[in-house]
Each structure stands twice: as structure tokens, then as C-alpha cells.
Amino acid sequence: MRFGLFNLMNQFGLSQRDVYQGTIDCVRLADELGFDTAWFAEHHFSNYSLCPSPLMMAAAVARETRRIRLGPAVIVAPLYNPIRLSEEIALLDQLSEGRVVLGLGSGYQRFEFEAFGADLAERQDRLLEIWAIVDQAIHQNRFKHSGRFYQIPDVPQAIELYNRRRMETYFVSWSPEIIARAVATDAVPFITVGWGDSKALAGMHDFVRQKYQEAGFSLAGxxxxxxxxxxxxxDRNELRKVAEGIRYAGRCAGHMRVGAQHLDGHIIADEPVAGEPSLETIIASVPIGDAETVAERLxxxxxxxxxxxxxxxxxPAGxxxxxxxxxxxxxxxxxMPIVVKAIAEDTKRREVA
Known part of the structure; x- marks a missing residue:
């Protein structure tokens, strides 16, 4: 069982200094606690996330940590020049002494794509090309590509991976072509359901399973x-504060997905979205609460x-x-000890059976 720490870096009632230093402190503690990976989001133009560059953030915490792996969750690939992206991934791997894991996605927020002058309708096709370019560049140290969107001559990519192993990759996008590439490279599907409950999580798992089947593969195993x-x-009051932060982030994501957010400078207004859960529902539905409750739900x-x-x-926000x-x-x-023990016992039972 691998545990990761996800860092959205939302600014909601906190100073920007609190967000940045707090994130560094949390990653440092995660390293001490034995977490496998620290993930950093990528978003632009608002307080939904103060992390426009997950690779830069990962480089900052690389010097503050010893063991934990570091990665973007996820690089919004269509917003990048693939040459610079490839070089910066390799550079981060050297600076972190081989601790980089890669997360790639096609993006979803129209607000961001329009500001970058990118076409949201092309996002999955661009991701597929960029993934191929990055994969070649960091593992073969060459750039050579002729595609619909990118034409790159045969030139070297100078920076080698720190220990020359294959970089582990996670992905968030579900076209048949992307899933085929994921299967060919052993990439790991990565999902989230925000404030959703266990039923929503199961529904998203089934969605990905169906996408694998449609692409001619099985998710099983x-x-x-x-x-x-x-x-x-x-503390019930603290949990309510946590639920308020979860709700705010969900509202931001919902509004930004369709370009309906209202901004005061870079701050997104805390406005409801249709069908949102109540604070009590959030408290009852996600893995928050006392230790026993969190362990049981997870x-x-x-x-x-x-x-x-x-x-x-x-x-959570705020x-x-x-x-x-x-x-x-x-x-x-x-x-963590309870979860690890339970999953290990499950594994033993399956092996015996």
C-alpha cells in the first residue's frame, strides 16, 4: 500500500506565506512518517491553487526531504512546450537524486485554456503527443518527433535520469489511445472525486474500468x-471547518470547469454549485473524523x-x-498502521486461497 500526500495549495483565509511554508512543512512531515510520494497540483490565475509550476515546487521541497518521491499531480500537458517540459523533468530528477514520479493529464478548466490560448477540444490529442515526446526524451535522451501538433528535429536531450531507471508515470485522461499508451508503459490511472462519497468513488472506478474495456484492456490486477x-x-468544530474548506474547493472546481467563476482579483467567490452536499453530508461521507472512523472508511x-x-x-482550503x-x-x-495491517492481511488471505 502506497500513501501519497496531495498538495493543492489553495488560498482561502490564509496568507500566501502560510500556503507555501505550510506545504513545505507538511511534505517534510510526510517524509518522516513514511509516505511514498508528495504530489503537487497545477492550476493558474486564481486562489484555487497557488501552484502554477508543480515541478518548481517539487524542486523546492527536494532539498527539504530525504526519501519521499516527488511529482506533479498532474502536469496539464497541453499548456506546455514539450521540449522544455522534458528537460525540466530530467533536471528535477537529478536535483532530487532520482525521486521523481510523473503525473500527466489533459486538463479540464476552460478558464485556464482560454487564457493560455489553447484549444480545450484538442487536449487529449495533444497529451498523447507530448507523452510520447517526454517518454522518448527522458528515457532515450533524444528529441525526434513529427506529429499533428509538434515537429521536433533529431537533437539530444542532454540531462540523464539520476539512476537510469524507467520513471513511474500516473495519468488522468481516458481516451482509448491514451489508455493504450498507459498499458504499454505500465502507467497508473489516477482518480479523484473531491467531496464525493464512497458510492461516487466506486462509480469513478467503474467508469475507468469501462474505459479500459472499451480500449480492449482489463483494469483487473x-x-x-x-x-x-x-x-x-x-473536534467537531474543527471537522466543520475542514468540511467548509472541502466545500469551497469543490465549488471553485465546479465553477472553473465551465468558466462560471466570479473573481475578486484572484480570489474566487464562495458561491454554491447545483447539487452540492451539505457540510454534514461531507463530514459523514469522506474519510475525516476520529482515527477509527478514518481508518474504517479508508x-x-x-x-x-x-x-x-x-x-x-x-x-483542505482555509x-x-x-x-x-x-x-x-x-x-x-x-x-496508517491499521490500514497497512488490514490490507496486508487481505493480501495474505488471497495468497492462501
Whole structure:
């Protein structure tokens, strides 16, 4: 079982300094607790995320950590020049001494694509080409590509991977061509359902399973990554604050998906979206609460969806970093051991059977 720490870096009632330093402190603690990976989001132009460059953020925390792997979740590939992207991934791998994992996605926020002058309708086709270019550049140290969107002459990519192994890749996009490339390169599908409950998570898992089938493959037996809000606290008022942060981020994402957000400078107005859950529903539906509740919910979801990689979103919007660090410490001492033991016992039972 692999545990990841996801960093959206939302600014909601916090200073920008709190967001950046708080993220660094949380990743440092995750490294100490034995988390496998620290993930960094990519978004632009608003307080939904103050991380426009996940590779730069990963480089910053590489010097603050020793073991934890670092990666973007995810690079919005159609917004990049593939040459510079490839070189910066390889550079980060050298700076982190081989700790980079790669997350690639096609993007979804019309607001961002329009500002970059990119065509949202082309996003999956561009992702497919960029993935091929990056894969060749970082593993073969060559650029050579002639495609619909990108033409690159045969030139060297100078920066080698730190230990010359194949870089592990996660992906978020579901066209048949992208899934075929994922299967060919052993890439890991990565899903999230935000404030959704266990039923929504199962529905998303089934969606990905169906997409694999439509592409001529099976999801069964493959690694599968899922992201969940996780927060450990016995304080009901604190959990309500956590739920408010989860709701705000969900509202932002919902509005930005269709370009309906209202901005005051870079701050997105906290306005409801149709069909959103109540705060009580959020508290009852996601893995937040006391340690026993969080462990039970996570174990049930891991079992139901064959999750091998759990990305924990542990710093909801507006929650002070010191509260997040307390929650993380309790997660490490009171939740992780229970989850690891339960999943290990499941594995033993399957092996015996």
C-alpha cells in the first residue's frame, strides 16, 4: 500500500506565506512518517491553487526531504512546450537524486485554456503527443518527433535520469489511445472525486474500468490510484471547518470547469454549485473524523476499489497548517498502521486461497 500526500495549495483565509511554508512543512512531515510520494497540483490565475509550476515546487521541497518521491499531480500537458517540459523533468530528477514520479493529464478548466490560448477540444490529442515526446526524451535522451501538433528535429536531450531507471508515470485522461499508451508503459490511472462519497468513488472506478474495456484492456490486477480528503480530529468544530474548506474547493472546481467563476482579483467567490452536499453530508461521507472512523472508511474504500496507491488530500482550503500537521501526526501514528495491517492481511488471505 502506497500513501501519497496531495498538495493543492489553495488560498482561502490564509496568507500566501502560510500556503507555501505550510506545504513545505507538511511534505517534510510526510517524509518522516513514511509516505511514498508528495504530489503537487497545477492550476493558474486564481486562489484555487497557488501552484502554477508543480515541478518548481517539487524542486523546492527536494532539498527539504530525504526519501519521499516527488511529482506533479498532474502536469496539464497541453499548456506546455514539450521540449522544455522534458528537460525540466530530467533536471528535477537529478536535483532530487532520482525521486521523481510523473503525473500527466489533459486538463479540464476552460478558464485556464482560454487564457493560455489553447484549444480545450484538442487536449487529449495533444497529451498523447507530448507523452510520447517526454517518454522518448527522458528515457532515450533524444528529441525526434513529427506529429499533428509538434515537429521536433533529431537533437539530444542532454540531462540523464539520476539512476537510469524507467520513471513511474500516473495519468488522468481516458481516451482509448491514451489508455493504450498507459498499458504499454505500465502507467497508473489516477482518480479523484473531491467531496464525493464512497458510492461516487466506486462509480469513478467503474467508469475507468469501462474505459479500459472499451480500449480492449482489463483494469483487473493493475495498480490503481485514488485521491481522498483525509483529516484526523476528534473536534467537531474543527471537522466543520475542514468540511467548509472541502466545500469551497469543490465549488471553485465546479465553477472553473465551465468558466462560471466570479473573481475578486484572484480570489474566487464562495458561491454554491447545483447539487452540492451539505457540510454534514461531507463530514459523514469522506474519510475525516476520529482515527477509527478514518481508518474504517479508508479500508472499506481501498477494498471496494482495489486501490494500491492512496493520495491523501490533507490540507483542505482555509485550514491552518498547524492543524494539518496535528492531523498528519495522528494519521501516521493511529491510522496508517491499521490500514497497512488490514490490507496486508487481505493480501495474505488471497495468497492462501
Amino acid at each position: 493493475r495498480r490503481f490510484a485514488a485521491q481522498r480528503y483525509v483529516f484526523v480530529s476528534d 479500508i472499506a474504500e481501498i477494498r471496494a476499489n482495489a486501490i494500491t496507491d492512496l493520495s491523501c488530500f490533507m490540507m 485550514v491552518a497548517p498547524k492543524a494539518v500537521l496535528r492531523s498528519m501526526e495522528r494519521f501516521g501514528s493511529d491510522v
